[in-house]
Amino acid sequence: MVNTHRELSSWHRMKIGLPFMCLLVLTITGDCTGERCDDWGEDTRKLTQAYDGEPVRIRCPLFEDYLKHNYSTAHSAGLTLMWYWTAKGKDLEEPINIRLPDNRISKDKDILWFRPALLNDTGNYTCMLRNTTFCLKIAFPLEVLKKDPNSCVSDDKVAEAVTFPLENAETLTCPDTKDYYPADVTPTVSWYLKCSLIDGYLDRIPQGLSLQFTKVLQRYEGNYTCIVSYEENGRVYNLTRTIYVKTIASLLYAEAPRMRTPNEKQTYEFLAGGQLSIPCEVYFSYVNNSFTDIGWTINGKTEGDFTDQRIHVNESVLLDIANPGAKTITKELWIKNITPDELKHNYTCTAKNILGVVSRQALVKEKVGTPRYVTELACGLGATLFLVVCFVVVYHVYWLEMVLFYRAHFGTDETIGDGKEYDVYVSYARNAEEEEFVLVTLRGVLENEFGYKLCIFDRDSLPGGIVTDETLSFIKKSRRLLVVISPSYVRQGTQALLELKAGLENMASQGNIRLVLVQYKPIKNRAKVKELKLAESVLSVIKWEGEKSKYPGGRFWKQLHVALPVKKTSATKNSCSFHIVPQSQEFGAECRKDDTV
Numbered sequence: 001m002v003n004t005h006r007e008l009s010s011w012h013r014m015k016i017g018l019p020f021m022c023l024l025v026l027t028i029t030g031d032c033t034g035e036r037c038d039d040w041g042e043d044t045r046k047l048t049q050a051y052d053g054e055p056v057r058i059r060c061p062l063f064e065d066y067l068k069h070n071y072s073t074a075h076s077a078g079l080t081l082m083w084y085w086t087a088k089g090k091d092l093e094e095p096i097n098i099r100l101p102d103n104r105i106s107k108d109k110d111i112l113w114f115r116p117a118l119l120n121d122t123g124n125y126t127c128m129l130r131n132t133t134f135c136l137k138i139a140f141p142l143e144v145l146k147k148d149p150n151s152c153v154s155d156d157k158v159a160e161a162v163t164f165p166l167e168n169a170e171t172l173t174c175p176d177t178k179d180y181y182p183a184d185v186t187p188t189v190s191w192y193l194k195c196s197l198i199d200g201y202l203d204r205i206p207q208g209l210s211l212q213f214t215k216v217l218q219r220y221e222g223n224y225t226c227i228v229s230y231e232e233n234g235r236v237y238n239l240t241r242t243i244y245v246k247t248i249a250s251l252l253y254a255e256a257p258r259m260r261t262p263n264e265k266q267t268y269e270f271l272a273g274g275q276l277s278i279p280c281e282v283y284f285s286y287v288n289n290s291f292t293d294i295g296w297t298i299n300g301k302t303e304g305d306f307t308d309q310r311i312h313v314n315e316s317v318l319l320d321i322a323n324p325g326a327k328t329i330t331k332e333l334w335i336k337n338i339t340p341d342e343l344k345h346n347y348t349c350t351a352k353n354i355l356g357v358v359s360r361q362a363l364v365k366e367k368v369g370t371p372r373y374v375t376e377l378a379c380g381l382g383a384t385l386f387l388v389v390c391f392v393v394v395y396h397v398y399w400l401e402m403v404l405f406y407r408a409h410f411g412t413d414e415t416i417g418d419g420k421e422y423d424v425y426v427s428y429a430r431n432a433e434e435e436e437f438v439l440v441t442l443r444g445v446l447e448n449e450f451g452y453k454l455c456i457f458d459r460d461s462l463p464g465g466i467v468t469d470e471t472l473s474f475i476k477k478s479r480r481l482l483v484v485i486s487p488s489y490v491r492q493g494t495q496a497l498l499e500l501k502a503g504l505e506n507m508a509s510q511g512n513i514r515l516v517l518v519q520y521k522p523i524k525n526r527a528k529v530k531e532l533k534l535a536e537s538v539l540s541v542i543k544w545e546g547e548k549s550k551y552p553g554g555r556f557w558k559q560l561h562v563a564l565p566v567k568k569t570s571a572t573k574n575s576c577s578f579h580i581v582p583q584s585q586e587f588g589a590e591c592r593k594d595d596t597v
Contacts, residue, residue: 041139052119055114057112060081062129062138079131080130083095083096117142121142122143126138159243160241164216165288166218167216168250168251174189188230189206190226191206192225209226209228254285257353259360267365268362269367270343275334275338278362282328283320291353292351294349294350297350299345316329331349347361424516424564425478425499426442426455427482450564460474472502475503483500487523516539516563542559543556
């Protein structure tokens with residue numbers, strides 16, 4: 001069994017040489033009988049692409065990769081090389097007619113020439129080496145392309161690629177032009193970058209079949225095309241070749257791998273039973289023809305020896321845009337449900353290229369869990385903080401309701417034993433609009449809804465008295481001075497300003513009255529009245545907002561109620577309607593007693 005295997009291996013190694021040897025033996029001795037043909041099929045790796053109207057030469061691959069002997073040796077042994085082709089989309093293999101009148105297709109030893117190639121020449125070409133008793137053949141494709149409209153090339157043609165290190169001086173040579181024209185012919189060569197003629201560039205200089213780069217920069221990447229023109233037998237031919245230039249990092253910066261993590265300054269702590277995760281991050285500079293390798297070992301076992309399903313290794317690559325060809329590779333080691341013993345293992349990452357090796361151990365230790373009392377304390381503090389925040393939010397939204405609730409149930413009645421006759425003295429500008437606001441709106445809610453006793457000078461003063469004396473008397477008998485601020489209020493010389501000044505002096509000297517400011521309408525020149533400016537600097541202003549404030553249960557009335565005295569005794573709820581008598585400008589009232597509050 002072993003001998004049979006060795007014989008088969010030997011036969012496999014000799015398979016390529018046997019056909020040619022047999023052909024030689026057949027030619028010399030004629031011992032082999034019967035005609036047969038070894039068909040090597042189609043070699044798609046030998047695809048040749050050419051442009052319509054340009055010359056092209058294709059070489060039989062038998063003498064390049066499949067036989068150790070050249071064409072001359074085979075020809076001397078009596079073997080003939082024959083050419084066939086199968087047109088694109090056809091199955092019939094036909095012999096190539098090389099005796100055309102214009103000599104467009106010809107052969108020269110193992111090379112088939114097209115001067116020029118046409119679109120119809122696209123297909124599979126077969127070269128066959130044979131004599132009368134044996135043959136060997138192989139097929140390969142030829143593709144003739146038409147250039148793209150308004151372009152010097154076709155995007156379907158594969159461009160040859162070259163790499164140039166940054167900052168180097170390099171030479172780009174027009175490829176595959178050798179033997180197309182005689183050695184004594186000097187062709188005309190034009191160089192293009194993305195089909196734009198290169199002319200007058202200081203950093204890229206055309207020199208015949210070469211393009212000189214004085215210093216390679218990253219922006220020089222792209223497709224470079226050379227068009228070679230030459231004359232043969234009175235006819236001008238063009239050869240179009242495209243090379244893609246790719247820049248790579250300068251070889252001056254080539255170095256051994258640089259490991260960023262793990263490092264000696266970093267310690268990884270994990271809880272037993274949790275998940276271990278350690279990244280290994282390595283920077284690889286560009287090194288020509290070098291490999292890049294990175295891997296983990298656990299207690300000396302490499303990644304290929306890991307059999308535990310809990311262990312996983314994930315790899316990611318980040319290219320360095322500033323240094324083409326350079327990259328950062330991160331390989332992360334994951335272990336699920338790590339045990340205390342595994343936390344004591346040796347975890348080492350190793351990276352290498354042809355310039356060196358770097359290896360580093362990750363410092364791993366078991367993480368101590370948080371004590372139970374610390375957790376409980378943290379939870380308690382968190383709950384307390386949450387409740388405080390909730391209380392602050394609730395208080396901020398409902399503080400008026402809370403204050404009114406407290407006053408109604410636990411507040412001390414301010415009216416008991418203070419000798420005051422009125423709860424509120426109302427000071428306002430004497431005009432029709434504000435009189436209606438005070439007599440109808442304010443009085444209606446404060447007296448009828450809240451049970452306060454208001455003192456309104458024009459309503460409660462007796463005829464014939466001295467205004468100044470009566471004003472001061474009313475203010476002294478009141479617990480609050482309610483000032484209705486408006487543009488009309490600030491006019492100099494009005495009774496309203498006298499009331500405001502008296503209230504401020506009383507509050508400052510005796511402290512037995514407090515001011516309440518209600519802004520009926522905004523004013524702009526309040527700074528001209530020093531009393532009003534002083535009052536607003538020490539007191540908050542309750543703003544009337546028109547329709548929004550008319551609802552008795554609204555925010556305006558709650559703010560006003562809080563600013564007024566705490567009064568817990570029953571008050572008679574009066575339902576009154578006021579009317580103005582135009583002739584005398586006096587107020588009349590029709591009231592009836594109702595339920596108590």
